[in-house]
Amino acid sequence: MNAIGPALAVAAGLGGAGSLAGALAPARVRPLAAGVCTAGLGAAGVVAGAAALGGSRYGVWLPGLLPLAGVRLAVDALSGLFLAVAGAVTVAAAVYGIGYASPGGTHDQPPPGAGPDGASPGGHDMAAASPSGGGHDDGVGGSFGVGHASPGGGGRGDAVGGSFRGHPSRGGGGRRDAGAGSFGVGDASPGGGRGDGAGGSFGGHPSPGGGGHDDGAGGSFGVRDASPGGGGRRDGAGGTYGTAYPGGRPAQGIRSRGAQAVLPLFALALLLVPAAASVSTFLLLWELMALTSLLLVLAEHRERPSVGQAGLWYAVMTQLGFVLLLAGLGLFAARAGGESFADLRAGAAGMSPAVRGTVFVATAAAFTSKAGLAPLHAWLPRAHPEAPSHVSALMSAAMVNLGVYGVLRVGFDLLGGGPAWWWLLLTAAGGLSAVYGILQAAMASDLKRLLAYSTSENMGLVVVGAGAAGLFRAAGDEPLAALALAAALLHVVNHSAFKALLFCAAGSVLRATGLRDLDRLGGLRARMPATAGLFAVGALGAVALPPGNGFVSEWLLLQALVHGFAVPGAATAVVLPLAVAVIALSAGLAAAVFVKALGVGFFARPRSEPAARAAESPPAMLAGMGLLAAGCAVLALAPGLLGGPLARAAAAAGPAGGTSLAGAGLSVRLHHTSASLYPLWVALALVAGVAAAAGLARLPARRGRRRDARLWDCGGGAPTPRMAYTATSFAEPLQRVFDDVLAPEQDVHVTPVRESAYLVRRVRFQRLVPDRIEHRLYLPVLTALSRTAARARHLATGSVHLYLAYGLFGLVTVLAVLVVGW
Amino acid sequence: MSGVGYVAVGAQVVVVVGGAPVLGGWMRQVRARLEGRAGAGVGQPWRDVRKLLRKEAVTPVGTGPAFRLAPLLLVATTAVVAALMPLASTRTPVSGSADLILVVALLALGTVALALAGLDTGTAFGGMGASREMTIAALVEPTILLAVFAVSIPVGSTNLAAIIAGTIHHPARPASPAGLLAVAALAVAVLAEAGRIPVDNPATHLELTMVHEAMVLEYAGPDLALVELGSQMRLAVLLGLLGSLAAPWGTATGGSLPLLGLALVLLVVKTALLGTLLAAAEVFWAKVRLFKVPELLAGSFLLALLAVVASYFLTGEAVR
Known part of the structure; x- marks a missing residue:
């Protein structure tokens, strides 16, 4: 009895029902009705997928459903x-x-981020701890002071770049509030100063003549755009800095009729895309997926203008990708002599290498763009943060996977593998986006943007695995190719589990505080303990350290690459070590990224009013995240359960044999060597070690409770939250290390008082780390386009006479060409 | 055989836990003598640990579970690594899981736990230490994994027991260009990972140059004892790893108790020797600037890459 067909039918039915419920049900029950249908649809998908992974296959042709070609569905283990x-x-x-x-x-709350000109230091929490390039050796990371004297202290001039430490011992009134990692631009204008920046902390400096600047509160500051990762700010999208949700109700848009009706359809499209078995069906479902996800990204467009920008980027890039896909698959179908996948498989062998290469490059470009791989990733860090959080989770954990699916389906299955250069190209793209994605994530202080860039990184790792599998297959080593492919697929599964969890947890934070900006979060561990714990589980998966689930797949990927050294060829000798280094570097940076996200976002103390008033999420949200956390735990502790299914999925794509993953552990047997990993035992050993260490520490100590004491902080004692490190200051050393790659932009504007050049009225400092690929690759195209459009505007002045003249000239030209041509 | 294997695992853990503070004390003593001081004696770190363990446990206000769990996790990860690694014997019940990648990742887990604890305090110094530590850790990771890759190529496995057993059977391997380059790369990575002098100064009292010490400033009493013990164990384990990869002779490959005893003695001697070398070198070196550390690690990375390439071109055909 094949369960796949009925399960898919149930899923389609529930998708339709959910969509209708979302569109028609009254507002009170709308989310519940649509959500229950969507959950049922997902469960049907799990049933169908599990049956396919168990070894059953399914195929159906519904000729009446679509004109001309009909709908073809087929499910194998890979699907x-x-x-x-x-x-x-x-x-x-x-x-x-x-x-x-x-x-x-x-959770009701007033509009956060209000009163940027308020004088109270509490209103300006540590939003703008900007890294900076003061020339100080090893200085307190990220602390930076731009100070200048007010008129009374004429001789002092201005000291841009002088670093100061937030330590009372160094004297100087008002330094108390300026912690390391805080950044202040002092603007001690004679009248007491005004700040025109939003957020940002300030360390006052004693100004001899200014008066009232001693406590740092009177001195104001002007900080704008001091957030790295604010590439999006320049064009209005992203809004990484001080992402305030006016009204504090981020869930408003997703509650609407339209969004609730589209969500089940999007989920259905996600399920059906891998089941499509002909070019027309595939493209139709692909486009349905793109359109529904676009509508969902736009769900909150009334709340923030950046949503519209993100939607525009997403729409343009996804449609360009669709055009590429259409061209590539159309060419493929034309040359293969049929559009069902079975025809393509049969016809692929007879095609010329040039056509095969063209098909591969075109489809791979489209698919890797969907997977968020650099350099075609620009939509991802925009669209994912702006979508409602569970839509972000679906996009980041299910939709981008389908990009990988497309590459595997077309590259391995339909085209039947190809020459080494295809796979080298793919590996290079994967490696580039692995490192670039995680580096941008390290710089991001917007929590959801950070997660989106991390998606780019993880998909890069997956594609490195797929590329290595292709290379091994091209060299004729099928078992090794199967191992690399299984590792890539396992990473897809693991990434989906932890990234969905992380996005959901970020959504809970957003819902509770209205903030995405890590610089203004903090201290959530006390107010939202369950969410913090669940985020920690997800982060453990994402850092690729045991006992997290990400470690298992990265270990398997590294094993595949290490064993790949047995494959002859200079290409492998150069590519494999670099691939290992790329994976290791991205793993190391990922550790820094998620230490930042967890440590700055959830630990320490709240850095802003909304973060201090956060409340735990409702039970349904916790239940959803709990499911994902349980999935992460199972994947982390018993990855062997997936052994058989992974081998079958890899075999469905082409390469067969090789891995043996069983029970609680993973073991690899290839050639004459073997390797094994038993994550459950590692986790148990760690628990035992922790217990033993706790016993050791307790043994000689005096009985009784732990005593509470004030924080010492090198004698500074009980620092204020503003003195804590922020996400920006945490990432500052990394930014300096990768200065050449990231190319941060920094501006200092000094406005002197009119009477004298020595007296400074205002100093403005701004620093941002733009997405460099975007700057170099996309901006020129965009500016060229808008310049051309601006010039073309002169052609259309609105004068009917002119248009008639165009018509006449056009006609004459065409006739002339025709006459001359003949 | 199996019984001896369990004894070997237990003995490794005991030797690392018990010996790590002694190694630390020995290294301080060597430094003191070379600098013309009398020194506090080899047992001083143990006396410190004992003193700290007897003190009252203190929780700084505003810290959470991460702060309390980190010292435990630091000690636990290092102890698990000590049990996993074939320091004294390659034939233990767990030697099948003694994977180099796992060892590196477990040590990194300890680092991450401590960095989170540093951020959890919410102090400027905690954050500063965490930020620097993670920066260094992010750069050490590729270096150490590439070095691992280089040493595992001749054997075709990342299993430590297999690597060590393979080297014992082919004694010329560590002397090959690839082996030398790999060990040199690993040595630099070990210095960075253990937080020793060119990268971090464990004896510093100047806040601005602290990395590891800045993270743990808020710890006191038994927690601090665990942190100190954990970092000394890390150094011991890393030196042991370096020793067993560079000169694996003396690691028991058989299964008899006297052999195991001899192997343990040799392990202690090797590690002490490496410690002496490191301590002597530290007298002559200065700590480099934080932003020079990437250059040091890039050099090490290059060495590891060269090792991989050399091992491909020099022994690549032999692997098949």
């Missing part, structure tokens, strides 16, 4: 894997979404 992942993520995201969109639990 099954992506189906099951998308289904599982959908279940959790739907449960989460019920809580997210339900009106009852919304």
